[in-house]
Amino acid sequence: MLVVDISGLNKSFSRDKRALNNVSLQVREGEMVALIGASGSGKSTLIRHIAGLLRGDRDGGKIEVFGEVIQQNGRIARGARKVRADIGVVFQQFNLVSRLTVLTNVLTGMLGRVPAWRGSLCLFTKAERMRAMTALKRVGIDGHATKKARNLSGGQQQRAAIARTITQGARLILADEPIASLDPASSRKVMNTLDRVNREDNVTVIVSLHQVDYARDYCARTIAMRDGEVVFDGPSTELTPEFLRELYGEYSSELFAPAPDQVPAKSRVAEKDLAFASS
Numbered sequence: 001m002l003v004v005d006i007s008g009l010n011k012s013f014s015r016d017k018r019a020l021n022n023v024s025l026q027v028r029e030g031e032m033v034a035l036i037g038a039s040g041s042g043k044s045t046l047i048r049h050i051a052g053l054l055r056g057d058r059d060g061g062k063i064e065v066f067g068e069v070i071q072q073n074g075r076i077a078r079g080a081r082k083v084r085a086d087i088g089v090v091f092q093q094f095n096l097v098s099r100l101t102v103l104t105n106v107l108t109g110m111l112g113r114v115p116a117w118r119g120s121l122c123l124f125t126k127a128e129r130m131r132a133m134t135a136l137k138r139v140g141i142d143g144h145a146t147k148k149a150r151n152l153s154g155g156q157q158q159r160a161a162i163a164r165t166i167t168q169g170a171r172l173i174l175a176d177e178p179i180a181s182l183d184p185a186s187s188r189k190v191m192n193t194l195d196r197v198n199r200e201d202n203v204t205v206i207v208s209l210h211q212v213d214y215a216r217d218y219c220a221r222t223i224a225m226r227d228g229e230v231v232f233d234g235p236s237t238e239l240t241p242e243f244l245r246e247l248y249g250e251y252s253s254e255l256f257a258p259a260p261d262q263v264p265a266k267s268r269v270a271e272k273d274l275a276f277a278s279s
């Protein structure tokens with residue numbers, strides 16, 4: 001089954017430059033696909049279009065999700081709202097409401113599925129709370145359920161955001177640079193969590209990443225973008241450093257994590273400590 005089907009997607013924020021240029025791609029159910037590219041290549045813009053948060057140009061092509069048209073030629077389709085209930089989005093930052101507890105944040109995943117009056121008052125049933133707690137347990141942070149979201153580390157917040165998509169019952173997760181501001185140990189935990197949700201629940205995942213190492217380690221398929229165009233779509237195993245250097249030219253250095261000897265000694269120690277830290 002096709003989960004995402006994009007044909008001829010164009011997006012211009014200004015007259016002289018297209019942020020997305022004739023993007024066409026398909027993603028099948030159960031895939032975990034990495035979206036890589038240098039800064040400004042169009043990863044976030046593409047993800048926002050699939051989520052129905054941005055509209056393409058008037059000649060902007062078509063996006064279907066789960067067989068339903070989400071948008072076509074710059075118009076959001078009528079059925080988009082219903083489809084959005086099945087799409088969970090995890091952003092790089094601002095994922096959670098910082099003053100609310102972790103549990104309440106995760107419960108907001110249910111908002112599309114409970115009556116509006118109950119949702120607005122944050123009145124959730126015991127079964128709904130249990131569902132949220134189960135999701136928190138699965139991502140390994142149930143011990144933090146009653147804490148305010150702002151008191152969690154960046155990695156824990158991202159895992160809470162993934163727990164929210166589990167509670168939502170999302171069948172497609174769009175993760176927009178979920179590990180961009182995390183240390184390596186936290187990044188692994190977040191990627192492991194996405195990987196488990198993908199494998200255990202057959203949830204389709206599209207995850208944009210700055211660095212190619214994570215794409216190779218976690219995703220069988222990678223889509224690479226440059227200047228708003230798809231320049232590679234294939235097995236992640238083909239993403240050798242030589243291939244990427246050729247593909248990205250001057251931008252290629254952005255795609256690799258710094259070698260350990262390029263990281264200042266102080267942060268190397270912190271990294272080592274974090275690798276053994278619990279959640």
Ligand SMILES: Nc1ncnc2c1ncn2[C@@H]1O[C@H](COP(=O)(O)OP(=O)(O)OP(=O)(O)O)[C@@H](O)[C@H]1O
Binds near residue numbers: 013019038040046
């Ligand atoms: N709201 C906006 N208004 C104007 N231009 C925008 C807007 N959002 C994105 N762009 C432009 O569109 C292009 C693609 O940006 P996008 O954020 O999608 O890239 P990206 O690959 O996600 O980059 P990064 O990895 O730095 O997040 C860039 O040239 C960017 O400046």
